[in-house]
Amino acid sequence: MLGERIKLLRKDQGITQDQLAEYINVSRSSINGYENGGVEPSLSVLVKIADVFNVSLDYLLGRTEEKHNFNLLDKYTKEFLFKIHELVNNYKIIKK
Template sequence: MLGDRIKLLRNEQGMTQEQLGDYLNLSRSSVKGYENDGVEPSLSVLVKIADVFNVSLDYLLERTEEKYNINLLNEAAKDFLLKIIKLANDYKITKK
């Protein structure tokens, strides 16, 4: 659900509902309504939320699990980003 995705993104950033509301120029209760799926945000608010968290609308609306739309990048940037993503996925942290 959209509300779950908004809450997940907000928590990943360590952001409160009030802080997100400030970024969106909305009240904390509006953000709470979005997260509880009691209130449906307008398209302009959805775009602002996607911009705040730097994710695609498709990810925000749970149409994909890919957070970022790399298709909007030029080929060189896309290749570079894919290499970085592969390196990050291959990197393993081990405990001594």
């Protein structure tokens, strides 16, 4: 699950394994290992990967399908922020 998520996020962002490796200061072969399940990243590397893709660790580890964890008590505010996030992402797609 973790490797699949990393690969999916990387491809969605148009980032190569080399670029991701450079962003988080590991080797390309480490990224390949994470994606193929042969190597488990350390917690500090997981945090860096989550930061690069702006997703929660729970999403990255397959514990939830919700990419972003706003940790809000007010469900209306949370729904509002999700709608804004969706609009921004749609705008980026149209702008490309």
